[in-house]
Amino acid sequence: MKKSIITLIITGLFSTSAFADIKPMSTVPAQADEQVTLSNWTHAPFNQWAFQNMGIHPSVMVPRDGAINEIPQALNPDVAEHKLTYGNETLTFRDAMIHDNTDGYIILKDGKILHEEYFGDFTAKDHHMWASSTKSLVGQALGLLVEQGKVDVDQKVSVYIDELKGSHFGEQTVRALLNMTTAIDYNEDYVNMAPGDVHYEYFRRLGFIPAYDLLALDPTKTDTPRDLLSFAPKFKQNEDLAVNHTFEYHSPNVDVIGWIIARVSGQPLNEFIADNIWSKLGVEHDAFFITDMNYNPVATGGFNTTLKDFARVGLAMANNGQYNGEQVFSEKWVKDSFNITKEENTHMMNSVYKDAAVNVFDPHLEGYKNFLWVHDSDKNIATYRGVFGQFLYINQEKDVVIAVFSSAESASNAARETSKVKMQAFESLAESL
Numbered sequence: 001m002k003k004s005i006i007t008l009i010i011t012g013l014f015s016t017s018a019f020a021d022i023k024p025m026s027t028v029p030a031q032a033d034e035q036v037t038l039s040n041w042t043h044a045p046f047n048q049w050a051f052q053n054m055g056i057h058p059s060v061m062v063p064r065d066g067a068i069n070e071i072p073q074a075l076n077p078d079v080a081e082h083k084l085t086y087g088n089e090t091l092t093f094r095d096a097m098i099h100d101n102t103d104g105y106i107i108l109k110d111g112k113i114l115h116e117e118y119f120g121d122f123t124a125k126d127h128h129m130w131a132s133s134t135k136s137l138v139g140q141a142l143g144l145l146v147e148q149g150k151v152d153v154d155q156k157v158s159v160y161i162d163e164l165k166g167s168h169f170g171e172q173t174v175r176a177l178l179n180m181t182t183a184i185d186y187n188e189d190y191v192n193m194a195p196g197d198v199h200y201e202y203f204r205r206l207g208f209i210p211a212y213d214l215l216a217l218d219p220t221k222t223d224t225p226r227d228l229l230s231f232a233p234k235f236k237q238n239e240d241l242a243v244n245h246t247f248e249y250h251s252p253n254v255d256v257i258g259w260i261i262a263r264v265s266g267q268p269l270n271e272f273i274a275d276n277i278w279s280k281l282g283v284e285h286d287a288f289f290i291t292d293m294n295y296n297p298v299a300t301g302g303f304n305t306t307l308k309d310f311a312r313v314g315l316a317m318a319n320n321g322q323y324n325g326e327q328v329f330s331e332k333w334v335k336d337s338f339n340i341t342k343e344e345n346t347h348m349m350n351s352v353y354k355d356a357a358v359n360v361f362d363p364h365l366e367g368y369k370n371f372l373w374v375h376d377s378d379k380n381i382a383t384y385r386g387v388f389g390q391f392l393y394i395n396q397e398k399d400v401v402i403a404v405f406s407s408a409e410s411a412s413n414a415a416r417e418t419s420k421v422k423m424q425a426f427e428s429l430a431e432s433l
Contacts, residue, residue, distance in 0.1 A: 038210040048407035062287035069282025074112040084428035096425035100418040131386025134303040139371030143333030167233040190411040227294035258299025282324040314401035340367030360414035
């Protein structure tokens with residue numbers, strides 16, 4: 001008899017039991033087969049330790065400031081037992097979290113904590129990588145400069161970054177980068193990479209793949225790009241794709257936006273976010289960015305915080321940027337981020353994410369704007385998303401925020417079946433509240 005989808009999830013590829021005998025970094029010194037390295041840090045089960053200890057990479061601080069704003073509680077642990085249907089199966093919200101190797105989750109309604117839960121060694125005081133959920137924060141950071149009149153999204157990137165004049169990125173509008181319609185010749189494939197491929201070389205500079213040869217280069221004696229920013233001019237246009245035709249999830253777009261923020265503000269990205277965002281949220285803990293080898297904060301996926309502080313960002317988004325008595329994000333920009341135009345919807349409909357014949361098909365997506373994954377413009381539902389299962393679900397209509405950190409066994413949320421179950425769990429639970 002054919003096994004059910006949920007049974008396969010529980011007992012198959014995504015089960016943590018296959019790694020039960022490996023306890024990364026559990027002894028001092030760590031045994032050879034339990035050692036986390038720059039070569040295995042993204043691989044299960046080593047990623048569970050690595051994602052909570054991203055100091056394995058160069059990093060810079062994002063210090064907190066001011067009084068802590070305690071999140072009020074309206075505890076209702078029964079919400080974790082909310083039942084939902086996926087395919088022909090019924091499971092609970094908590095099941096959906098566990099099956100995707102969730103490290104911790106927190107559910108908030110009307111700005112109050114309904115339930116939070118932590119797994120394994122992860123606790124409320126531990127930092128965890130956001131991965132590409134960072135992109136959405138960077139998109140909101142740029143919105144502050146747009147509101148101040150310092151950045152015009154219809155201008156070419158080269159207006160703000162002289163070093164990109166004459167390059168493909170330099171000729172694109174800031175809007176094209178924010179919506180990822182730049183049509184660069186690049187593939188966001190975390191598995192099929194070969195030395196010399198542009199995305200392989202990009203990931204080496206990102207830190208996804210170790211690059212000891214680049215680390216050893218003396219920048220005063222070579223012009224070989226060692227970092228993400230100096231590598232940006234290397235990207236060319238995909239000859240088979242027109243600009244502003246299709247949404248393609250391409251991380252390098254965000255590096256350039258982070259560069260614009262730094263250049264226009266006169267501050268490194270980490271300092272800009274510390275002064276303009278992190279100091280206003282009433283967070284409990286300092287944050288930090290991992291950096292490339294030139295100590296540029298990794299705008300596309302380098303932010304690290306505790307789970308509750310991740311949730312505070314969601315609470316600000318749910319309230320159009322206002323939180324803790326502060327207008328943390330631009331109200332106009334947040335509202336516009338949720339507002340998918342007909343053209344922007346067309347970009348998404350042209351993408352692989354809306355092709356029901358492929359494994360990354362996503363029925364929840366309406367569009368992508370300002371690095372925000374928008375599910376529904378009418379109800380103002382969207383997500384921050386990061387590889388290996390990092391999610392910040394925001395539902396303005398229901399005033400629900402769900403923050404989740406995970407150490408899933410594969411990078412692509414779009415392709416991973418357990419991630420699809422998790423997304424269905426977010427939508428189902430929010431609708432029930």
